[in-house]
Amino acid sequence: MSATPRRAPKAGIHPDPTAPRRTSRAGIHPDPTAPRRAPRAGIHPDPTKSWLRRAWPLVRAHRALLITSLTLSFVGLIVQVQIPDLVRIGIDRALVDRADGLEKYVWLIAGLAIAQGVINFLARLYLLRTAYEMEYDLRNLVFTHLMRMSYGFYDRVQSGELISRATSDIRAVQMYLAFGPSILVQCTIAGIAFALMVSINAPLAVVAMLTMPVIAVLGVRMRKAIFPVSWLIQARLAGVATVVDENIQGVRIVKAFAAEKRQIDTLARAADGVRWAYTTDARIRSRWMPVMDNLPRLGLALVLLVGGLMVLDGHATVGTIVAFNSYVLMLQPPFRMLGMIIMMGQRAAASAQRIYDILDTPTELNDPAEPVVPQPRGDVLFAGVRFAYPDGTLGLDGLDLHVRPGETVALVGATGSGKSTVARLAARFYDADAGRVLIDGADVRDYPLATLRDRVGIVPDEPFLFSISLHDNIAFGHPAATREQVIAAAVAAGADGFIGELPEGYDTVVGERGYTLSGGQRQRVAIARALLVNPPVLILDDATSAVDVRVEHEIHEALRDLMRDRTTIVVAHRLATIGLADRVVLIENGQAVATGTHTELLATEPRYGRVLATEVHA
Incomplete structure (x- = not known):
């Protein structure tokens, strides 16, 4: 049966932009930095009561x-x-x-x-x-x-x-x-x-x-x-x-x-x-x-x-x-x-x-009643972790993975193998269905959420920028950061060069979702945003896919020079990225099936070679 044809509007808006228009007499709040007033009351939690009660x-x-x-x-x-x-x-x-x-x-x-x-x-x-x-x-x-x-x-x-x-x-x-x-x-x-x-x-x-x-x-x-x-x-x-x-x-x-x-x-x-x-x-x-x-x-x-x-x-x-x-x-x-x-x-x-x-929808992730805050070292451990997404898609199936403090590990695997799920569980965007995820020896469910996400910085493969200045975008996780701290993070991420060429530099306001910048520029700003928080654990979820190999190498070299003790997990789709890692872990069907250096895996693990041939690019 054919759809009912759309009825066109019968009229439009007057096209003359110079026509008189009514303006509001109200002004803007005189102090935009004033602290937010908390709500004076909430809604009664009993769902059996009438909506008015x-x-x-x-x-x-x-x-x-x-x-x-x-x-x-x-x-x-x-x-x-x-x-x-x-x-x-x-x-x-x-x-x-x-x-x-x-x-x-x-x-x-x-x-x-x-x-x-x-x-x-x-x-x-x-x-x-x-x-x-x-x-x-x-x-x-x-x-x-x-x-x-x-x-x-x-x-x-x-x-x-x-x-x-x-x-x-x-x-x-x-x-x-x-x-x-x-x-x-x-x-x-x-x-x-x-x-x-x-x-x-x-x-x-x-x-x-x-x-x-x-x-x-x-x-x-x-x-x-x-x-x-x-x-x-x-x-x-x-x-x-x-x-x-x-x-x-x-x-x-x-x-x-x-x-x-x-x-x-x-x-x-x-x-x-x-x-x-x-x-x-x-x-x-x-x-x-x-x-x-x-x-x-x-x-x-x-x-x-x-x-x-x-x-x-x-x-x-x-x-x-x-x-x-x-x-x-x-x-x-x-x-x-x-x-x-x-x-x-x-x-x-x-x-x-x-x-x-x-x-009435309960929050699935809450701060623990008795939180723990161990000394930050950057130790990451996945022990028998199993997780399925709400739609039933299996993300991890008994993953065992240990990343030692200061180590750079590249996760390699076919699309849908569970690489990005590692990042999401490490920062506790989801809770594991079975097994444990530990950061510095403590279960992520025992951390206050804000503390955990200060320790685990993630740069996603699709970076999101707000319609604010580049300075504020980089300082999003650390609003009190000085301009010098923001610039240092941008330099480490390889973003300072293109930002300096913009008419207003760090005060340049990016467009909706940052689309006035190229994909590579957005990714570098997102990396700088994560670096400014200075997390002991940094996860790059294919975050350098939109930058060229030279810039990617510069970013990693800057990271090594500035923060040698940082634990870095990289979801890798490039041979250059894999070559920068201390160790490579092959992920297949939600499990770590092989680990070693790039050379070792290429020589001993046929599945690794097949993934390189189909998923990893130069």
Whole structure:
């Protein structure tokens, strides 16, 4: 079956870049180096509780601001409901009975209106502060948890899903937690207005409220209809985020295969799914909201009818009818807000569950209860290590490998033999399924994670650079490093030469993922970044594949000259790299099947020769 053709957008953005555009009046935080404020509270850990009860600690932590805002809102409502009563008294006494001056009531009403405006301004200000404080805390909770997750978690979850949950889902929850209570307070105006109407004319008050029970029933039914659609909307927004993220990250591959149109179609289909979900949501709202909005107007008609008859019979005054008209009109916004809070609640419930899915995922790698920190020597030992990736792919199968302090070992093997897995387990990106990985005689699971990763520096085969200066990229693992230390690390990695030729040198800001640099330049910067931390164990996971043999030789010579006692493990795909190693280990099917010098293995191990012929290059 052929795919539905993509509908082109009906309009675009004005092409004139000189056209006036609105700018924000807000500035940047005056001190970007200010320490981060820790979240004031977290989410209740019990997954059996309702989403609101789990979010309660977060709300409670900001209760002072929230209560201040709600109190001011309530006072503003009290002031607001006094105005129709003053109008009633003014009409009856000043216009009908001619017993009082009209000016007094005009000034009183104007004063109440000004007071209400000031109170509402302050209430809104505190409410928005509460909302953004809770959003800050929730966003930090989610991001902090994401930073604790292991590689295995990111192997399973799409980045677009995480971006969506850390942005739009958090905003949906924040809106409900902050504005929900405010809307409920606004809805109390119905009760206050009803109390005043009863004090003025009880029978007419009952007539005005006849439609309200119907609105409550309709609200419950609309809530049930909206919930599944709200969940679908958030899920499909995450799908769009995934498509956008993958295509931005892989834009060079998209362009290399001239796949722009196909990827635009993919995004259009994802966006069409979002459009359908939003349209369904709008259809549900359009079915219920007009009825909920207009039932109070029916109450207004009943007030005019019954109240008019009561005025003719002498049981009510003209001022009472005018006041009741105002009170009935006051009932409309609260009940419109009631529908709004129902929709916000359903969307927030769906978003909260998606956020809790992240927060409830346990961190697979944690610091030990009783950490050990032995003297750093650079001794690495794999003892009977077995490991399989989350998808079932076998990485290591009983690996036994010992790298002595100060030794340089080259790991050679066919693609998929487990060479890169050695690096990932040594730094404890994953935990071994069986066996032990020891650094300096201690199991890596007994180290604090930060200490372990200070001792084991890894330069991956696909180096990642941030969109910051080259200085900051090199100093990423050691932010307090001086310019002299950064330069020394760059010299050791063979990066100082090309950095010095750049217009701004070490202050040059690299582009997204460092793609303004060549592959070899990126790898040299990544090596410098690892060297600056000065780890006793350095693992180069095919990290010199994008540099020429001469530069690779210079890098290794610099390492030997500057740090002779460093333990270095090199995943090798070049004969030049193998020649620089003190010892070569042949990895096959996740096991170390042979070890020795390059010459010894070439003479005694046929499997080594076959790997050289197919996998290793000059």
